[in-house]
Amino acid sequence: MYKTDLNFKQFLSSINKCYSKEYQDKLPKLNDFKSELFGSENNLSYDRLIEFVKKTNNVYLKSVSLRMLAIINIQNAREKEKNLDIEKTWELIRESIQILPKECTISSIGSQGFLSIPLFKYEEEKTHFDFIRLHIWDEDLSKYIDTEKCEKFSIHTHSFFAESWPICGKVINDRYSAKISDSKTENSLFTVEYNKSLNEVNQHTSNAINTGKDVDLKQISHEVHMKGSHYQIDAGKYHKSGSIGENGISATFFSFTAENGLVNQSYVVGASDIKKSEINRKMYIDPTPFLKKISKEI
Known part of the structure; x- marks a missing residue:
């Protein structure tokens, strides 16, 4: 059974909002979703959802259901402090993306x-905020x-506690x-101000604004994480992500x-002589070739 603080309506909404607005x-x-999917106390049955996915012919219903299964895997691994089945979870996400027109993602x-693909986002209550994404680094992204x-x-x-489960390659996490x-x-420390008129998932434009507070910056660790590992970043702690995947x-x-x-506040570190810098997340990039490369690596 899948039991969460969210009811099923909230769970579904948190997944649907991570598909493009046009779809x-x-x-x-x-x-x-059929009532037979739910057991006692209206909890969603994972096994019944698997059978439901196999039987449905509607690709949109199938995609969302596959993504539900993957999100349940990640949330269970996170909340029960157990290993995440990377191959199984990856296949669920890959299929959920690839069975739909690429513009849906x-x-x-x-x-x-890095390329960021939102998978699940609950933001109605800040104290229960939950955001899960797929991050991809690839040498072919450098032109963008x-x-x-x-x-x-x-x-x-980050304003929130963060966790990462590498899927392939080598993910770098440097702490400062x-x-x-x-x-x-x-x-200096910079705050990030978002354009509220573009308040859609992963579609913000924003500006990094210098606070005027200078800092002494020191790297305190260098970590290399691979498939099967797992790392955490406490809210408010400084870090930098990267990749050194041998195959790009x-x-x-x-x-x-x-x-x-x-x-309450997250920060970015930037050069003290810069007062303001625009950050743009509006560009859409077809994820299909990168999904194929990841599957090949796994």
Whole structure:
């Protein structure tokens, strides 16, 4: 059984909102899911959902159901502190994306230089915030990236506790200490201000704004994570992500949860002589070739 603080309506909504806006009317609604899927106390049955997926011919219903199974895997691994079955979860996500027109998938590059695909997002209550994404690094993405800007604003914190489960390649996680300095330094803290008129999942434009607070920056660790490993980043702690996949590609499932840690403000570290820098996440990039490369690596 799948038991969560969210009811099924909220669970479905949190998955549907991670498909592109143009296809929302094609996605399944509550009454598309049969009552037999639910057991005692209205809990969703994982095994019954698997059988439901096998029988349905509607590709949109199938895609959302596959994604539900994958999200349940990730949430269970996270909440029960157990290993995530990477192959099984990856196949669920890969199929959920590839059985639909490519435009159904929200797929964009953010300020950190990786391709980000949202899979699940619950944001109605900040204290229960839950956001799960697929992150992909690949050498073929370099043509879309302002590498200089990425490097200048690569060190950052998150408002929420974060966890990562690498799928393939080698994912880098460098941790930093950033302490406020009374004297002028090369680095300052920046806040990120979003354009509220574009408040869609992974479709923000935003600006990094210099706070005027200079910091002494020091790297405190360098981690290399591969398939089968798992790492965590506390809310408010500074880090930088990257990849050194031998065949050009690395990927991970990445989770943000408020219930495991929450701070009021996140920051980005940037050059102190910069006052403002625009960050744009509006670009759509076809994920299909990258999904094929990941499957080949697995």
